[in-house]
Amino acid sequence: MKLSLRIILLLSFAFSCLSVQAGDEVDLAVMTQIREEGFKNSQVMETVSYLSDVIGPRLTGSPALKQANIWTKETLEKWGLVNGRLEGFDFGPGWTADHVSVFMTAPRNVQLSALPISWHPGTNGVLHGAIYYAPMDENGDFRKYKGKLAGKIVFVDKLEGYQAPSNEVMIRRTEKDLIKSKNYRIPNGEQEEDFDWWVEYITFHHELESFLAEEGALAMVRQSTRDAMLIEASGYKHIDGQLPKIPGVVLAAEHYRRAVRLLRRDMDVELSIDVDAEFYTQDLKSYSTLADIEGALPNPNIVMVGAHLDSWVGGDGAADNAAGVAVVMEAVRILKAINVTPHHTIRVALWGGEEQGYFGSQQYATNHLTERPKNTNEDLRFMGPYELYYNQFPMITKPDYDQFSVYFNLDNGSGKIRGIYSEGNLAAGAIFKDWLVPFHDIGAATVTMNITGGTDHEVFDHIGLPAFQFIQDPLDYESRVHHTQVDTLDHIAEGDLKQAAVVLAGFIYNAAMQEEKMPRKPLPVATPE
Amino acid sequence: MKLSLRIILLLSFAFSCLSVQAGDEVDLAVMTQIREEGFKNSQVMETVSYLSDVIGPRLTGSPALKQANIWTKETLEKWGLVNGRLEGFDFGPGWTADHVSVFMTAPRNVQLSALPISWHPGTNGVLHGAIYYAPMDENGDFRKYKGKLAGKIVFVDKLEGYQAPSNEVMIRRTEKDLIKSKNYRIPNGEQEEDFDWWVEYITFHHELESFLAEEGALAMVRQSTRDAMLIEASGYKHIDGQLPKIPGVVLAAEHYRRAVRLLRRDMDVELSIDVDAEFYTQDLKSYSTLADIEGALPNPNIVMVGAHLDSWVGGDGAADNAAGVAVVMEAVRILKAINVTPHHTIRVALWGGEEQGYFGSQQYATNHLTERPKNTNEDLRFMGPYELYYNQFPMITKPDYDQFSVYFNLDNGSGKIRGIYSEGNLAAGAIFKDWLVPFHDIGAATVTMNITGGTDHEVFDHIGLPAFQFIQDPLDYESRVHHTQVDTLDHIAEGDLKQAAVVLAGFIYNAAMQEEKMPRKPLPVATPE
Known part of the structure; x- marks a missing residue:
């Protein structure tokens, strides 16, 4: 299932008017x-x-x-x-990544849980640098960080604080859920909103990647949108000729957040990143x-x-x-x-x-x-x-x-x-x-x-x-x-x-x-x- | 909190007979x-x-x-x-591990989520070998695998199948829980059972490690007792002079299980393991x-x-x-x-x-x-x-x-x-x-x-x-x-x-x-x- 702003699962008026006899035409x-x-x-x-x-x-x-x-x-x-x-x-090109290693090397050495973001290039060996926290979620944010990111490993997502985990892990729909799902939700432009959101989402991420590359950032680091070591490892839709130019990884939320917290203590926080990525251009x-x-x-x-x-x-x-x-x-x-x-x-x-x-x-x-x-x-x-x-x-x-x-x-x-x-x-x-x-x-x-x-x-x-x-x-x-x-x-x-x-x-x-x-x-x- | 067979949290008869006035002696x-x-x-x-x-x-x-x-x-x-x-x-010696990399290298290349088990030695570079599935949970199991484990990476835990995840993730005690906790549970030897379980648990794991080392196994691989990428990374109580002699790692349950499933398809399943471990013996x-x-x-x-x-x-x-x-x-x-x-x-x-x-x-x-x-x-x-x-x-x-x-x-x-x-x-x-x-x-x-x-x-x-x-x-x-x-x-x-x-x-x-x-x-x- 494609990423979607809103996966519309809930739905209005049951069509109780139907009177076709059940099973009539079914063999x-x-x-x-x-x-x-x-x-x-x-x-x-x-x-x-x-x-x-x-x-x-x-x-x-x-x-x-x-x-x-x-x-x-x-x-x-x-x-x-x-x-x-x-x-x-x-x-466009195929992509695989055989290996990803990310370490926080300062202020203390810790191996981090990370996944490479699809279609980002590998690191050509181990890349090492100081992190810079530059949360950006619209291209208006770029001017805040212009000139500051050269040679840095840039943490681009806003730090999320503690959230109590949900107890809705394993869900089976109840009869009540199913009856509720029959209430028809009169269209209110959601499909167009979803479309626009998707275009903005993809476009912003392309622009963000270009901005980081132009600024000379070493790599882009994202915060997993999930916690407890789960990492969503999707990339962004890519267009041939528009592939990301610098390495990109998603860190487990706990590891992303700790690094930013240490930075906020005015400590030097450094990472090493090693990603082997391969592109396939034959077909x-x-x-x-x-x-x-x-x-x-x-x-x-x-x-x-x-x-x-x-x-x-x-x-x-x-x-x-x-x-x-x-x-x-x-x-x-x-x-x-x-x-x-x-x-x-x-x-x-x-x-x-x-x-x-x-x-x-x-x-x-x-x-x-x-x-x-x-x-x-x-x-x-x-x-x-x-x-x-x-x-x-x-x-x-x-x-x-x-x-x-x-x-x-x-x-x-x-x-x-x-x-x-x-x-x-x-x-x-x-x-x-x-x-x-x-x-x-x-x-x-x-x-x-x-x-x-x-x-x-x-x-x-x-x-x-x-x-x-x-x-x-x-x-x-x-x-x-x-x-x-x-x-x-x-x-x-x-x-x-x-x-x-x-x-x-x-x-x-x-x-x-x-x-x-x-x-x-x-x-x-x-x-x- | 130490690992325990049964963490006794539920507890009987409320002592409603107490009649001391609340707050009398509290400043x-x-x-x-x-x-x-x-x-x-x-x-x-x-x-x-x-x-x-x-x-x-x-x-x-x-x-x-x-x-x-x-x-x-x-x-x-x-x-x-x-x-x-x-x-x-x-x-006894202190221990840290700076780095762990585990890959399934055959039948396809996949990086695995793993944590090294405390006090196990490092690998001295990358260790590579075929896996052998030898589930053992009592020392009577050793004879089944005697002579078969030399040069193998041994998976020692029994494959657990699909279990629906629990919806009890985030728990706050309710008034009802707390009232129930006051029901006194008349002692029935649980403390002695816990003690005996702990001794057996520690002893078996020492014996298992010794058995694997004597058999010439390359490494021991455990299945995480949790799922969804959570790994319990505890080791076993160690006694100086009784430290484990071969490397040991715990794999994420999903990764352990997949490897065993592939083995059951009669495929050759191989792993590479690289653990840097350091021992501290000065104090x-x-x-x-x-x-x-x-x-x-x-x-x-x-x-x-x-x-x-x-x-x-x-x-x-x-x-x-x-x-x-x-x-x-x-x-x-x-x-x-x-x-x-x-x-x-x-x-x-x-x-x-x-x-x-x-x-x-x-x-x-x-x-x-x-x-x-x-x-x-x-x-x-x-x-x-x-x-x-x-x-x-x-x-x-x-x-x-x-x-x-x-x-x-x-x-x-x-x-x-x-x-x-x-x-x-x-x-x-x-x-x-x-x-x-x-x-x-x-x-x-x-x-x-x-x-x-x-x-x-x-x-x-x-x-x-x-x-x-x-x-x-x-x-x-x-x-x-x-x-x-x-x-x-x-x-x-x-x-x-x-x-x-x-x-x-x-x-x-x-x-x-x-x-x-x-x-x-x-x-x-x-x-x-």
Whole structure:
């Protein structure tokens, strides 16, 4: 899941007006087969284990993502899917860091917990210098520190003081939460705010990195946004030719804060930093994996199901998002295993570049669904294709646009499916209500009209196509796992993944058997200025 | 706080029979002065900051503990205490580790989070080898792996599987908890069980280390007992001449488990380990800091107050136990600042060697309070003086034993004082009930007859002297901080420390003004075999 200002999870008015009889159009015999296969012969843990334990973190552009592209393609083909392929998108250099060592060398020697920030250069050996505390969170702050940072290791985040830790670590949604989630939150510009926040966030960090490099700073040091040794190790979306020029690391919050406190005692505080980073420039494209179960009808619609395959690098990208990938792969494995013949084509998409802003899914939309002019606004100079095509008109549709039925996405950790966000689409919501009936007894029953953001379905929703994410149990995803070192297999809940794969397989099957395409919302039009 | 099988915090029958009028003998004018000084001119954060941020971890025998001994002595003298002194005890070599790097080098390269285990030797450069999974938890397990470990990096802990994290992270005791804590738990041999567990624990770990060294293992690797990157970095009590012979590190649980999972896929899993460790053999003694406020009476009793100054090395020993030391120091600073003239001598003791088994406090008892024969049982060959004197008779008392009134200890993190454990002493409990009256409005009101263990007051209690620990709010001490890397100033609650210092100052003042010594429990006698 991409970093987001506000991950909209809470959602208004339950649509109690729906009167479609539950289960009417659902083939319960097939749903039973799906449950049996998914619960008794599950491969989902092997898939998530292979991706996270064996392959490990899969930063967009890195060799590991490519390895995962190939392994997922081959695995899907082994299970009987066809047209396995990698679909590339322009991205820029890959990056890995093999080694990071950070020490406070004065006033006393302490080894610090740190992670390198993606796409920052290595140190070329051990770099050593005095620290300078220069908290900056808007470019107006640059003038305060101009001329003061040359030769310094610059601590750029404002010192956060003591905060009592939260007791909401492991969360399962209660019935009360789920009922509350059905209250529709009338749109109030949140999506536009989120978009603007993201652009400002990315732009400021590019400017900050440039400012530090111009000032001759030795390195940039950030404070982890989490405490108790958890480090969020995401980087910033990068544009080829705009890569950071000085090393950058994130310190464990406790270690960042101690260094600043010692500095405030007028002590000389010095750090040594040693980062081995490697850039990969042989292939400046990165890839998504696609494969199909072809529909039996002569002119089938397309039912898509996807999850992003890329990850950040602090952990193994297990919950974000090997879990989603494994559930998606398991859902289609189940359908192949029980040997269904869908009317419509089921297309699996395992995206690259999600964490940096939906590069893979946007490329798919650009290749197959819509043609739009690119925004040339200078404010977007650091942004990727999703932002450049955002709200740009005219929007010309391509042939697949008409054949497109629905897209389902998984990207909220390894918690089980409790329901689905219908993104304001009443007709789709009514259908989902029926589809959930065979899964009420495994916890999946809630349909909310609310929207949710922060991942690849937004690309499809934004161009007027039905695209949905599921409501999942959060577990410890938000509290500890998301983008940190502990996004590893240990934090994956096996029973939850099996449940999610079964529910998803049911949804995919139902979508692939629908007579009509999934009902759509009105076609997006240019917002009046 | 020493590691303990069971830290007895819950405690039975409230002694509602007491009818002493609250506040009768407490000088409320002095208590008001104490509150004013402690709340308005507090130095407690500066003390805890200096010990944890500036001096850092204070392993028994290390130069940093010595530095802390001197700094605390000088600070107490600066505040007007007299007879500042260091009291030594035989301990053995000091140890520090400046650097630890652990990488999984196969099947893929990943930097691991690790802490070296205290008193294990360094690696003399980078050590590299295949891992071997040999879970052992009793010495009967040794024969399973005999002949198989030569040249291997041995993973000695049993793989723990997924466990949902607890939502009890930050705990404040509720009124209900406190009422429940008053239910007296009739002794059922727990103290003896704790003692036996501790002896077995220490002995097994010595034997395990010897076994690995004899087998020619390259290094020992342990699994952290916590998850989410928290590492408990305690070592095992060491006896001079019995130091571990091969390097030993604890890995973050996620990293330990991943390595074992990869091994179970029949992959070759290799590690490189680089630990710089240094031993200090110039002074094989370590020290406690003592200082007094002399009593005005011609033949004053002794009121003692203490906390252990030593710590483990993963963090800065802030909550365990710079917090306790700072509260104790602040309490006597308050008494000096308000210029009281106590009838009896107030003696501050900041112990060394607590974490390895009460070395400093036991030495004090041996020097000044009792003479006992040492247990020569071979089962205790790895144990320190506390265990060797435990339940040994005859017990001959020394002159200070008669002058001794009471000992108060602080060692449960930085949470505020909610009451006191009376260790089964009804008469003392009745007195404490009165003494708490002026502090009810700041949360300290509970007297339980229950016992609590795991720290230095046990030395005094064990020889029949009144010695007590307070009931404190746990905060995140047990959940995250105790013996981990995050035992740093960030997890210290300032308001709580101020409260604790005020309550403790009140108790010390009252004890130092008592006409009689604190009532004692019956003198311990030899347990019939």
